[in-house]
Amino acid sequence: MTTRHTRLQEDTHFRVLLILQENPEMSQRELAEAVGISVGGLHYVLKALIEKGLVKIGNFTAAKDKRRYSYILTPSGIAEKASATKRFLALKIDEYEALKAEIDALKNQLADDELLQVRSDGR
Template sequence: MLTDSDRYQLLKALEHNPNLSQRQLASELGYSLGKLNYCLKALMDKGWVKAENFRTNQNKTAYLYQLTPAGITEKARVTRRFLQRKVEEHQQIEQEIEALKQEVAQQTP
């Protein structure tokens, strides 16, 4: 199952550099090649990414991964969800830090 984080990272990377090879993309995202292949297939099955073979490229296995209009819309949705989650995490961390500061202040003679 593709998490919002995976979806966001992959859609963002493909939007910025659609001509990366799967190996390069996996390395950039810190994914195994198998995980990246699974994620790309899931995005293509949803119609959010399409793969086009470079016809003029000597390496006939090279593909250009492009976001479809539906993929661009999904990237906007997942970006909003990802941002909201990060904001909530940030607020939680701020609360934890404040609680720790109070604990330290109470323990300090």
């Protein structure tokens, strides 16, 4: 069983990998804003992804400021992103099914309530 913290961490890692695959040249500030976390939090996430071998750092050669980096997914990072995508999709499908069941139950309850109201008004 995963904890809420672990799920949030996995979700954040997944979102960072997803964005970096499409935009490896994003600055940490831009990436943090896109993911919805602080720059410090993003730095921690990037460090973890680099330590796991999922992301590597390269110089962003097109930048005037040569201190800018690009964050490139490694083959392991691409595989992890694919695996995380499957997990994320399964989670969202489960959430969708649960929400759909709740909506159906509420619709049924509303129909029952309206039927009771019509019966009580007609007496």
